[in-house]
Amino acid sequence: MQFFIYISNFIIPFLILAIISYGILMGTNVYDTFIKGARNGFFTVIKIMPTLIGLMVAVGILRSSGFLEFFSRILGHFTASIGFPGELVPLTLVKMFSSSAATGLLLDIFKEYGTDSRLGLIASISMSCTETIFYTMSVYFMTVKVTKTRYTLPGALLATFAGLVASVILAGMM
Numbered sequence: 001m002q003f004f005i006y007i008s009n010f011i012i013p014f015l016i017l018a019i020i021s022y023g024i025l026m027g028t029n030v031y032d033t034f035i036k037g038a039r040n041g042f043f044t045v046i047k048i049m050p051t052l053i054g055l056m057v058a059v060g061i062l063r064s065s066g067f068l069e070f071f072s073r074i075l076g077h078f079t080a081s082i083g084f085p086g087e088l089v090p091l092t093l094v095k096m097f098s099s100s101a102a103t104g105l106l107l108d109i110f111k112e113y114g115t116d117s118r119l120g121l122i123a124s125i126s127m128s129c130t131e132t133i134f135y136t137m138s139v140y141f142m143t144v145k146v147t148k149t150r151y152t153l154p155g156a157l158l159a160t161f162a163g164l165v166a167s168v169i170l171a172g173m174m
Contacts, residue, residue, distance in 0.1 A: 048139045055135055059094060059101045068093065083168055085119055092126065092164060096133045103127070121171035129163035131156060 023030040062068045068090050076086020091109065095102035106123055113119040133156040141149060 044143060048143060051138050051142055052135075055097055055138065056101070059098045063094070063101065084164060085122065087113070087119055088123055088126065091123055092130070092160075095127065095130050096160065097135055099132045099135070102132075118171055121174055122167050125167035125170050126164055129166055130160045133157065133160060 020030050023033065072086070072089040072093065075089045079089055080086045087109070091102055091105045094105055106127055109123045110120055115124070133153070137149065137152060137156070140146075141152075
């Protein structure tokens with residue numbers, strides 16, 4: 001175990017050094033390339049900022065208005081009958097829009113039920129094997145101006161459902 005801790009302390013600095021060394025060996029002006037990339041990244045952040053703010057405000061309104069709890073109670077009766085705890089429905093719904101808001105809900109679950117409880121385990125696993133579908137779609141598709149998403153949403157929802165099923169099964173094994 002000590003070996004992995006030692007290695008993990010040097011992975012990032014080694015990776016940075018390897019990239020810089022490779023760039024120098026290939027005759028690339030590494031510093032100028034870095035500055036151009038940082039500039040492009042800055043302009044990308046400016047482009048996606050309105051979408052980010054809109055999603056954060058929408059999630060905040062849903063959470064503070066009580067609609068999320070109301071909707072979750074309705075869905076919770078159905079999900080509890082198929083084995084998914086109704087208490088985790090708000091986390092699942094919010095995770096599709098905002099990972100940071102979902103993290104706040106996750107901490108609330110930890111405070112109420114504990115980190116080692118069945119609900120805590122399912123919540124932790126589901127957070128790591130699901131995606132912020134609507135955030136990702138809106139930000140990335142807006143950035144590259146994709147207008148026809150085809151099967152992206154159904155595929156992402158199917159993958160999220162599979163992640164939720166896996167989280168229930170894996171938490172049951174522990």
